[in-house]
Structure formats: structure tokens, C-alpha cells
Amino acid sequence: MIFGVCLGLPSQIELKDLEGEVHQDIDMWRFWQLEEGVLEIDPETLVTNDGKIPPVLHIDTDAPLYSTVDGSLITDELWGIYYKPDWSFGGIQGGASPYTVDTPVNEVAIDPYGPESKEFTASKDFPEMWVSALAHCHKRFEGMMPHYHKEPSGGIGCFTPDSFPVIDTYNENVTIIADSNHGYKMLGVGCLVAEELLGEKQELLEPFRFSRFQAGKLHPVSNSPYPWS
DSSP states (O other), X not given: OXXXXXXXXOSEEEEEOTTSOEEEEEESOEEEXXXXXXXXXXXXXXSOTTSOOOOOEEEEEOSOEEOTTTOOEEESSOEEEEEEEETTTTEEEEEEEEEEOOSOGGGOOOOSOGGGOSSSSOXXXXXXXXXXXXXXXXXXXXXXXXXXXXXXXXXXXXXXXXXXXXXXXXXXXXXXXXOOSOGGGXXXXXXXXXHHHTTOOOGGGGGGOTTHHHHTOOOOOOSSSOTTO
């Protein structure tokens, strides 16, 4: 958002959707609240059978989710979580689907960020949902709700209209990687951008140009509960 202001780029854009319909005054940026937390148990609980660190586990399902606290139905619609053992957090760390931030984008208080924010932290319903989802996936997590770390967590993420990054050059001399919350999935992009800056156009970056919004070449809508999938 800040780079857009500095470069004189619009905060709202014209966008052609995947059906070819043109929409005016679409916010270029929007915020989602990221739901994250920690279950304070030994991280070794989730290592592989041979003692190695597993990958980040990411589960999407429409199976009914029941509370590990009282057995009540939490949801019978699509839900998803991600989790991993994390020694720096001292437990099992992960999250669930984000929720939209309704505050107008120019009024969102980005700072203080994360747990220090009085406005943007994980929702009150997140801990029971997430721990219950862990128990749904692994019997070893049943009854673990008392071990949830009861402190503010999470933060906000900034997204483009189709929830995918914008990688482009503006005003002929500023090249920007505007992520859209994809995190570690972006590791290889820096090399591609460097090659392009040295004069070699990168075909792999073409789907991420800013012009895609007006041209209607958007990325497909995610079928998962995560806008960045």
C-alpha cells in the first residue's frame, strides 16, 4: 500500500473478472486477519517416526468438525488448518482460515502488529476450533485444550484483488514484489526478478503483472478455505 502511494498508483482499480465483466473502483489492497496460535506441548509430539522434523501439515476438508471440549458441532462446512512442531514457540504452532477485515483499507492500523495489536488478533472462537481440528487429525491431541497458549496471537495480511502477488516494474525504474501473503512459497521469485533486471524477460513472471486486473487475466478463485491457495 505504501509503495502505491509513493509511486502515484491508484488505491482503486478497474478489474475484469473471469467471466469478462468489468468492475470499477475495486480496492487494490484488502486485509485479512490471520488466525494463528500455539499448543504448549512438547514439539517432539509431532516429529516423524524416525525422529525427523515433518513438513508443515495443511489439511482442507468438509468433514464435520466436533469440539474436543464438549463434543458439540463446530462446523459442517469446508474448513482447514495448518500446523507444525515449532521449538522457537515451544509447542505445536499453526493456524486456520483467516477472516476478512471490514475496516476501510486506508483506516487499518497496521502498527502495532501482531499480538501487540488491540484490534487484530485471533478471534475468540479460534482456539477451540483449531485444537479440535488437531484432535480430528490426530487422536493424540484429544483433551489438549487446557494446553492452548492463552495470549493474543496472529496478525493481518495484505492481499491483492485475486489474492496473488503482483510482480512488476513501475515508472520505468522501480521493480516491486508485492507478495499477498504467500510467504515461503515465494522463495524462488527473487532469482527470477534478478534475471529480469539484468535484461532477460521471465515468462514465469507474466501471470503476476499488474496489467492482469484490467485485462481479465486473473488467477482462479481458490477452492480451499485459504485465499492464498
